[in-house]
Amino acid sequence: MPKTSLESGWPPALAFQQFRRRGTLEHRVTSPTDRELLMAIARQDRAAFEALCRRFGHRLFGFLVCRAPNQEAEELVQEVMLTVWTRAASYNPALAAPSTWIFTIARNKAIDRARKRMRPQVDPHDPSLVPSPAVPNPDQHVVMMEWGHHIDAAMRELPEPQRVVVNAAYAEDRSMREIAEQQGVPVGTVKSRMRLAMKSLRLYFQRQGGPDAH
Amino acid sequence: MPIEHHPLPEHLAEYAAGVGEIGVDLVVACHATLCPTCRAEIEAMEQLGGAMAERGANEHRAGPPGSVEAATSSFDMDALVGKTLRAVDRLPVQVPVQAGGPGGGVLGPVFPAPLRAYLPAPSDIAWRRVLPGAARFDLEVPGHRGPPMHLKKLQPGLRIPQHGHRGQEFDLVLQGGIKDHTRARVFDRGDLSYADASTEHALSILPGEECITFSVAEASVEASHWLARMLYRKAGW
Numbered sequence: 001m002p003k004t005s006l007e008s009g010w011p012p013a014l015a016f017q018q019f020r021r022r023g024t025l026e027h028r029v030t031s032p033t034d035r036e037l038l039m040a041i042a043r044q045d046r047a048a049f050e051a052l053c054r055r056f057g058h059r060l061f062g063f064l065v066c067r068a069p070n071q072e073a074e075e076l077v078q079e080v081m082l083t084v085w086t087r088a089a090s091y092n093p094a095l096a097a098p099s100t101w102i103f104t105i106a107r108n109k110a111i112d113r114a115r116k117r118m119r120p121q122v123d124p125h126d127p128s129l130v131p132s133p134a135v136p137n138p139d140q141h142v143v144m145m146e147w148g149h150h151i152d153a154a155m156r157e158l159p160e161p162q163r164v165v166v167n168a169a170y171a172e173d174r175s176m177r178e179i180a181e182q183q184g185v186p187v188g189t190v191k192s193r194m195r196l197a198m199k200s201l202r203l204y205f206q207r208q209g210g211p212d213a214h
Numbered sequence: 215m216p217i218e219h220h221p222l223p224e225h226l227a228e229y230a231a232g233v234g235e236i237g238v239d240l241v242v243a244c245h246a247t248l249c250p251t252c253r254a255e256i257e258a259m260e261q262l263g264g265a266m267a268e269r270g271a272n273e274h275r276a277g278p279p280g281s282v283e284a285a286t287s288s289f290d291m292d293a294l295v296g297k298t299l300r301a302v303d304r305l306p307v308q309v310p311v312q313a314g315g316p317g318g319g320v321l322g323p324v325f326p327a328p329l330r331a332y333l334p335a336p337s338d339i340a341w342r343r344v345l346p347g348a349a350r351f352d353l354e355v356p357g358h359r360g361p362p363m364h365l366k367k368l369q370p371g372l373r374i375p376q377h378g379h380r381g382q383e384f385d386l387v388l389q390g391g392i393k394d395h396t397r398a399r400v401f402d403r404g405d406l407s408y409a410d411a412s413t414e415h416a417l418s419i420l421p422g423e424e425c426i427t428f429s430v431a432e433a434s435v436e437a438s439h440w441l442a443r444m445l446y447r448k449a450g451w
Contacts (some may be wrong), residue, residue, distance in 0.1 A: 046299065053295050061289045063271035076292060086305065094372035096261045103271065104264025111232030119232055120328035122253060128326040131406070132250040150332075151265040169231040170263045171270065176228055187422045191224040198223045198259070 034098035041088040092145035217406040230259030235360040236336035237430035243328035345373040360433040368425040374417040375442040381432030383409045390425030
């Protein structure tokens, strides 16, 4: 018998019963948030999972159908949602909004499909894995970035050549070599623009005060 | 000992964007297995891609009618939900394995999982002796046309004379250690030694255990001394 959010007392029972009964989330005021749904999915709640599928299905399909034929795009949406089901427990709200996290999974699936092979990836179950420290290292150079709320403003801060490189790599899936050919500049120039762009984006988020600033 | 030598930001960014070449991607994925700092950095960069994908999806929805709208109008949500829920029922139960757990010892297996996918069992690796104290194993990746990838096994104390590079070279230390005498650096497990055309250095293998590296090299090295040049050519470096 799968656990439900009702057993844990979360989200408010009335709202949750309402969306379970309807199977849709027309009334946003009483609907659980994406984050609440993810937390319920982490506890293997099928109703929450179905609700999240319905909430994101169309948008994910709209993104994926630009990169794959209809039927494959549908299969990819299913793969994305299955990944959400299996990895919901690892979702870190300090790092990304739920929608950004889900679209990150979708983007990675689309890339793997385009490459016709899985990108080598860290396996969280690898016995070789060196676990992350319980308390983040203060010297750690990464800033926990909540891109979703700031992406446009952050990108506008970049000088045009850097913005072009970031867009080409992250929105058009172009390699540094391809970007260099497209721009008619050496690969080294593209790399240094990418390096500077990442530094600028990091500084932007530091100025915003990290993920809790919005 | 904490990892001190990391991939360059552009290599992490290229990996996170999913547009990297398999060899460097493997180096980055193996390094990230051993380095929580770079793992977090990659995760943050991947979220950038996710945010851009989400923005693109929202723009399509808000934009004028077109092919995307036509395709999404035929999308059958009920069928998708039904199929996905049935697929959830068929998923195998995952048993979490503890990091550094059975079979791994304190450091875990020498080869991180991304690399193990391309290797036989460690006892079946057909090391080819290329020089006294040095052996290599070439990785075969079907369809791969980028820089060659190989493992190197080097005896403790081995000295590698002064040499330069004609292209980028990535050496990820998986066991033992390397001392770079020219740049005054020590590379231990998880550290990445990166060299390019501007790098000239002399190395030695740290005493103790054999050093194993996963290496990706765009071009052969260029030794300063004629004898070293001959040896490197023989070793295929």
